[in-house]
Amino acid sequence: MAVKKYNKKTLGKFKKILDEERDRINEDLSYQKNELNKTITDGSGELSSATYHMADVGTDMAEREKTSIFAVRQSKYLNEVDDALERVDEGTYGVCIICGELIEEGRLEAVPIAKYHVSCKETQNQRNHNQ
Numbered sequence: 001m002a003v004k005k006y007n008k009k010t011l012g013k014f015k016k017i018l019d020e021e022r023d024r025i026n027e028d029l030s031y032q033k034n035e036l037n038k039t040i041t042d043g044s045g046e047l048s049s050a051t052y053h054m055a056d057v058g059t060d061m062a063e064r065e066k067t068s069i070f071a072v073r074q075s076k077y078l079n080e081v082d083d084a085l086e087r088v089d090e091g092t093y094g095v096c097i098i099c100g101e102l103i104e105e106g107r108l109e110a111v112p113i114a115k116y117h118v119s120c121k122e123t124q125n126q127r128n129h130n131q
C-alpha cells in the first residue's frame with residue numbers, strides 16, 4: 001500500500017492551527033486553575049457563618065465540579081492536540097489511522113485533531129458494538 005501524506009505546505013498550515021489551539025487551551029486551563037483556587041479560598045473564609053450559607057456552599061461545589069470537569073476535558077483535548085502536532089512532525093498528520101487514506105482538508109480544518117474519516121469511525125463503532 002502506497003503511503004499517503006500531506007505535503008509540507010499543508011502540514012505547515014495545520015501545524016499553525018494546532019499551535020494556536022494549544023495556546024488557547026493552555027490559557028483556558030490556567031484561567032480555570034486560578035478560578036478553582038479562588039473558589040476554595042473564598043469558601044473557607046465563610047465556613048463559620050450561619051447555616052443558610054450551606055446553599056451557597058453547595059452552588060460553589062457544583063460550580064467547582066463543573067469547572068474541573070471542563071478542565072479535565074480540556075486537558076484530554078490538549079493531549080490530542082499534542083499528538084496531532086507529533087503526527088505533523090512525523091508527516092503522518094491527516095492520514096486516517098483506520099484506512100490509511102488522506103482525510104479531507106475541510107474535515108481537518110473543522111476538527112484539527114481528527115485521526116480518521118467519520119465513515120471509518122462509524123464502521124469501527126459498529127464493529128465494536130457487535131462484539
Ligand SMILES: [Zn+2]
Nearest residue numbers: 096099117120
Ligand atoms: Zn478512513
